[in-house]
Amino acid sequence: MTKPLVFVPHRIAESALALLRERCEVDYRDIEEKLDDASFAAGLQRADGLMIYSGHKINASVLEKAPRLRVVSNIAVGYDNLDLPALTARGILATNTPDVLTETTADLTFALLMAAARRVPEADRFVKNGQWNEWLPSLMLGKDVHGATIGIVGMGRIGEAVARRAKGFDMNILYCNRTRKPEAEKALGVQFTSLDDLLSRSDYVVVMTPLTPETEGLIGERELSLMKSDAILINTSRGRVVDEQALIRSLTERRIGGAGLDVFQMEPTPKDNPLLSLPHVVTLPHIGSATRETREKMALKAARNMLAGLFGERPENLLNPS
Numbered sequence: 001m002t003k004p005l006v007f008v009p010h011r012i013a014e015s016a017l018a019l020l021r022e023r024c025e026v027d028y029r030d031i032e033e034k035l036d037d038a039s040f041a042a043g044l045q046r047a048d049g050l051m052i053y054s055g056h057k058i059n060a061s062v063l064e065k066a067p068r069l070r071v072v073s074n075i076a077v078g079y080d081n082l083d084l085p086a087l088t089a090r091g092i093l094a095t096n097t098p099d100v101l102t103e104t105t106a107d108l109t110f111a112l113l114m115a116a117a118r119r120v121p122e123a124d125r126f127v128k129n130g131q132w133n134e135w136l137p138s139l140m141l142g143k144d145v146h147g148a149t150i151g152i153v154g155m156g157r158i159g160e161a162v163a164r165r166a167k168g169f170d171m172n173i174l175y176c177n178r179t180r181k182p183e184a185e186k187a188l189g190v191q192f193t194s195l196d197d198l199l200s201r202s203d204y205v206v207v208m209t210p211l212t213p214e215t216e217g218l219i220g221e222r223e224l225s226l227m228k229s230d231a232i233l234i235n236t237s238r239g240r241v242v243d244e245q246a247l248i249r250s251l252t253e254r255r256i257g258g259a260g261l262d263v264f265q266m267e268p269t270p271k272d273n274p275l276l277s278l279p280h281v282v283t284l285p286h287i288g289s290a291t292r293e294t295r296e297k298m299a300l301k302a303a304r305n306m307l308a309g310l311f312g313e314r315p316e317n318l319l320n321p322s
Contacts, residue, residue, distance in 0.1 A: 004070075004310045007047035009035045009056070012075070016299035023307060024049070041065045049306050054078055055267075060086040071309035073302040074319075076289075077101055077158075078238060080211040084320050094319040095305035099157065100297040101289035106161030108262065108288045109236045113150075113204055116232050116260035116282045118142040143203065143230065143257070145169050151202030153195065153218070154209030154237065155181050162206055163188045174198045199226040204234060211238035221246040230257035236288050239264040248274050251281060262288050 005025045008017070011032055020026050027043055029035060034055060035043070044050065044066040052058070054076035060083060063069065069092055074082060077098045087094045115121060123140045126132055146169045152159045155177040163184070166173050173190040175181070180192050195218075199205060205227060209215045219233070220243040227233070233256060235242050244265040250256050258280035264273070267286055275281050289298065305315040314321075 004048035005046050006049040007043040008051045013296040013299040016303040019303045049310055051302055054081045057081050059083040071306055073306040075298050075302045088320045093309040095315045095317045097298045097301040100301055101294050102157045102161050104291050104294040105158050105288040109162050110165045112260035113234050116258050117145050121282050122279050148203040150204045151198035153207045159208040160184050163190050204232050207235040207237050207241055211240055216240050217243050224250040227256050232258045234260045236262040251278055
């Protein structure tokens with residue numbers, strides 16, 4: 001019996017690759033860079049399964065080049081790169097990798113909050129550029145994190161993990177979400193409120209909601225105007241949840257105190273993006289889940305989802321059960 005062919009167009013953990021090779025033929029490209037369109041299309045021609053990171057956009061036009069495709073396994077918790085209606089129309093299973101990156105992404109989110117609050121990157125550059133000539137009482141004054149109010153927009157798994165970290169800093173924790181989370185309120189002491197109330201009361205606004213048609217541009221000009229003048233916005237979800245041009249205006253005009261961003265409207269963000277030149281903005285290259293341990297766990301989960309889908313089982317993390 002012919003083994004199904006899985007196309008993996010980029011480097012993944014060896015353990016995940018070995019798992020796939022036990023039962024499948026694997027067309028594997030041991031590269032970090034994204035394949036050019038022609039090479040990617042050629043790989044799709046024979047593929048029964050496709051295992052990708054979220055940088056690959058899979059839509060109807062891409063699927064036209066994949067006549068045999070049965071499973072797309074996304075190595076990410078977010079799946080806004082997948083056109084689920086187009087995949088479902090073709091009867092192609094789509095999966096993602098939740099849970100395994102929750103704590104790692106929450107670590108990065110809180111690290112970004114701390115870095116923006118205490119001006120860590122700015123202070124690091126100050127020392128390395130030879131500007132530290134004397135100690136001054138007002139040198140690199142930042143904002144306290146302990147005892148401050150944090151507002152979490154989107155109380156999913158990662159949002160709850162961020163709340164657990166905030167609790168350790170004795171922060172007052174607000175959250176807004178599509179549905180109320182009584183268990184989280186009881187366990188973590190978090191307070192459910194409206195988005196407007198959260199924005200007006202929080203010292204730190206942490207955006208954790210997934211990107212959907214309803215959440216695209218959720219934080220715009222009006223929402224930013226509700227924030228405190230010294231409040232800091234943290235976004236580790238998806239760049240398009242925040243209106244980037246409105247954010248640039250708010251930061252440039254110092255209507256809010258600063259921002260910490262791991263995601264952008266366009267990625268990689270253009271080198272002339274004004275956000276990159278603002279000293280009160282900390283910018284990262286979308287590294288929320290970027291630890292060796294977590295990336296391996298994500299790849300293994302994606303491989304298991306792939307094998308389940310190809311061999312007639314229901315994948316654990318199926319996105320389009322219909």
